[in-house]
Amino acid sequence: MKSITIQSIDLHTVLLPYLAPFETSFGAETDKVALLVELTTAAGVVGWGECSIELWPGYGHETALMAQHILSEFLVPAALGATIRDPREVPALLRRFRGNQHTRAGLEAAVWDAFAKTNDMRLTDLFSHYAPPGHDSQGKALVGVSIGIQPSLEATLAVVRQRLDEGYGRIKLKIKRGWDIELARAVRAAHPDILLMLDANSDYRPEDADLLAQLDEFDLLMIEQPLSHDDIYEHGRLQPRLQTRVCLDESVKTAGDLRLALQVGALGVLNLKPARVGGFSESLEIYGICAESDTPLWVGGMLETGVGRAANLAFAALPSVNLPSDISATDRYFAKDISEPPFVLGADSTLTVPAGAGIGVEVLRERVEAAAARWYENYPYKAG
Ligand code: OSB
Ligand code: MG
Numbered sequence: 400m401k402s403i404t405i406q407s408i409d410l411h412t413v414l415l416p417y418l419a420p421f422e423t424s425f426g427a428e429t430d431k432v433a434l435l436v437e438l439t440t441a442a443g444v445v446g447w448g449e450c451s452i453e454l455w456p457g458y459g460h461e462t463a464l465m466a467q468h469i470l471s472e473f474l475v476p477a478a479l480g481a482t483i484r485d486p487r488e489v490p491a492l493l494r495r496f497r498g499n500q501h502t503r504a505g506l507e508a509a510v511w512d513a514f515a516k517t518n519d520m521r522l523t524d525l526f527s528h529y530a531p532p533g534h535d536s537q538g539k540a541l542v543g544v545s546i547g548i549q550p551s552l553e554a555t556l557a558v559v560r561q562r563l564d565e566g567y568g569r570i571k572l573k574i575k576r577g578w579d580i581e582l583a584r585a586v587r588a589a590h591p592d593i594l595l596m597l598d599a600n601s602d603y604r605p606e607d608a609d610l611l612a613q614l615d616e617f618d619l620l621m622i623e624q625p626l627s628h629d630d631i632y633e634h635g636r637l638q639p640r641l642q643t644r645v646c647l648d649e650s651v652k653t654a655g656d657l658r659l660a661l662q663v664g665a666l667g668v669l670n671l672k673p674a675r676v677g678g679f680s681e682s683l684e685i686y687g688i689c690a691e692s693d694t695p696l697w698v699g700g701m702l703e704t705g706v707g708r709a710a711n712l713a714f715a716a717l718p719s720v721n722l723p724s725d726i727s728a729t730d731r732y733f734a735k736d737i738s739e740p741p742f743v744l745g746a747d748s749t750l751t752v753p754a755g756a757g758i759g760v761e762v763l764r765e766r767v768e769a770a771a772a773r774w775y776e777n778y779p780y781k782a783g
Pocket of ligand 1: 458544545598600648699700701702703725726727
């Protein structure tokens with residue numbers, strides 16, 4: 400493998416309107432905010448990465464201004480001039496700074512993309528290279544769609560119908576306390592055979608175990624993150640009380656968290672969000688643990704732009720990612736993304752990894768500039 404030397408890093412905070420607002424147990428969002436990391440190597444190769452952040456500290460604690468601050472003051476200066484022989488060296492380069500997983504993941508992703516492009520290979524094949532032997536990329540990933548909280552059961556049924564008609568083979572519904580049993584009952588009654596799952600985004604408490612057990616009758620693929628975002632222990636007490644598998648999302652931020660969760664029986668499935676665990680190096684370690692322990696695995700998303708989604712798709716194409724991932728087609732999110740070509744859903748509810756080197760999509764500079772201008776118009780903060 401050819402190494403890379405990091406010559407320069409440019410940051411672009413962008414704001415892209417969603418086609419429809421996305422509501423979870425934390426509230427509704429109408430726009431995607433992202434910080435895009437543009438990294439240029441000494442040889443002139445450009446890599447792109449996306450910091451999966453949000454407008455306010457809801458899912459994770461990192462916001463756009465925090466990401467700008469952490470990158471410009473600390474992470475970028477630590478990375479500039481470094482020669483990278485293996486992208487898994489990036490965490491060590493940034494080790495003296497703690498936390499800020501979503502932010503550091505964006506910088507690491509830009510390194511992975513530049514490294515893959517330098518070696519003229521798809522990012523997905525670079526991931527395979529560092530995965531356990533025999534884990535060749537499948538070149539595509541099984542995907543599903545995440546449906547936000549709707550104003551009524553009727554509205555939910557209409558969106559579910561639309562997504563099934565579009566070809567999604569797995570439906571995930573966001574739930575919150577008071578918007579759960581009847582929702583699951585209605586959707587299951589309308590669609591007895593679909594792959595159906597729920598995501599609570601930490602809205603329930605240990606005392607809600609009996610209520611959550613009522614969901615068992617709906618034959619759910621899993622229930623995602625029912626309890627606190629930083630809890631593992633209580634999930635370990637909850638899982639034996641449910642027939643439905645518990646999937647952890649928020650609670651697993653490191654490979655160590657996953658080992659602990661497996662030890663205490665806190666999960667039956669893992670949602671691996673590369674951003675949540677600080678990047679693809681930690682993701683590969685977690686992937687290896689799942690493969691070895693036969694833990695069902697899928698790749699989660701945060702409504703990323705094409706840059707983040709392309710990288711997540713490259714990872715989701717690894718063979719031990721064996722349940723549908725939250726990586727939907729471009730027209731699920733945006734009228735016009737910042738990259739081309741758009742992702743289009745295949746007939747078997749799959750997305751295909753683009754053939755080009757690295758993330759395989761082209762970032763359109765005029766779209767990035769327009770989305771950056773939209774950020775400054777709506778959130779007049781100083782650039783990092
Ligand atoms: O909990 O999985 C989640 C989006 C933002 C924050 C948290 C979550 C989500 C999603 C989006 O469910 C899934 C997607 O990117 O399509
Ligand atoms: Mg989730």
